[in-house]
Amino acid sequence: MTNKQLIRTLMIETPSIPGSLGKVATIIGLAGGDIGEIETIKVGPNYTIRNITVQVDHEGQIEELESSLFRLGGGIRLHAISDEVLHAHEGGKIQMKSKVALQSLADLRRVYTPGVANVCRIIEQEPDKAKIYTSIGNSVAIVTDGTAILGLGDIGPVAGMPVMEGKAVLFDQLAGINGIPILLDTKDPEEIIRTVKHISLGFSGILLEDIGSPHCFEIEERLKKELQIPVMHDDQHGTAVVTLAAAISACKSAGIDLKKAKVGQIGLGAAGLAISRMLMAYGVANVFGIDKCQDAKARLENYGGRSFDSIEALMGNCDIIIATTGVPELIKQQWVRPGQVILALSNPKPEIEPELALQAGAAYAADGRSVNNVLGFPGIFRGVLNAQARDITHSMLVAAAEAIAACTKPGDLVPHPLDLHVHKMVTEAVERVASLHEEIVVTK
Ligand SMILES: NC(=O)c1ccc[n+]([C@@H]2O[C@H](COP(=O)([O-])OP(=O)(O)OC[C@H]3O[C@@H](n4cnc5c(N)ncnc54)[C@H](O)[C@@H]3O)[C@@H](O)[C@H]2O)c1
């Protein structure tokens, strides 16, 4: 079984004869498709029309389905095939909308000239009031240079916009934050830093997204130092938080002490290095890593990890394997050690399908769709915005990871990404640490 990425909706008519829908399901299964949602569109006198969502690996399977359904006959008819994913992206996924009514001249004068001038003066005299009288206090810039869009590589910021809009949707729906995509037409770290600093006035936080390594390290480090608002590179720390949570849960279920476990990290780029650093800072004594690039291995060694030269040897040595290379099917089934925990986190396709890892004897396995930074970044930013914190600290990230682990059902690695309770728990955990930190700063 592979990671089915193509999603199509088939509009199918079946006669009102028991077993008709079953025949359709069998045809879909024989073509290697997975059935998702089934929606009834119309119930006629002697027929039903349904939209059936099907996930497949490639277009050829859809063509096969089309001809098999045609051959089936007996009143079963395929009316249409649509690409719901593309459809959902038409016109973009986000929009800027006004919160106030604009129906009368009084409205116009209140929200715009001349009323607005007094608000400007207030903010001029007390800049902090911008948090009260503008949307700045609830807005986070989602900044990319397009150099590491998912595992698709350097496809440019415009091609990466659907991902940035996706992050904005998650910010909005999971944490009530305005996430504004900012696409940068430069890969030069100095220019990126300068540009982000110049646009930072309109935001209360900066989420760096899909900026490749190694330039992402300097960019984040410098922006954290030079800006007075929270900055976080999602692919580094959002991912590290959720991975730590998954590792905590896996060890709890398997009865292993995480701190004594041997962890093998495959791919030491933005995500991989941050995951390794997070685990070491959490107290995991044995973190090993591999990367095709020598500099990446040297960076791990600088932080106290040890590097390997072969993935097979690394996997033979470790209890927990985490992969963030962007390379699908990199991990062979025969390398999986019985009882191992395998987190193959690359998107859109993992290094090994969880089903294959489990078949090969892994005790727990997950991919980047479930162990995903969506569980971390919305609540982390909600927490720091609520606390008006100026920074996102390591203790806040650990608190976020522990909150995610605490919300995970026994036997699972992470909670459901759309469980709003989890995002609330992450928010509260981060806010708690942020206010503790504020108290320390005040009493110093
Ligand atoms: N699940 C999640 O939440 C999540 C979060 C962040 C990143 N990711 C995924 O992780 C992957 C990497 O993202 P990133 O931002 O770290 O990118 P990156 O480009 O910074 O890092 C990738 C690293 O993998 C190394 N690599 C590539 N091929 C390799 C191979 N065959 N053997 C060993 N090392 C190899 C590269 O040298 C590089 O250091 C992407 O697919 C991304 O989708 C997932």
Ligand SMILES: O=C(O)C[C@H](O)C(=O)O
């Ligand atoms: O975008 C995601 O789904 C997670 C992560 O940020 C990634 O780059 O893969």
Ligand SMILES: [Mg+2]
């Ligand atoms: Mg990303």
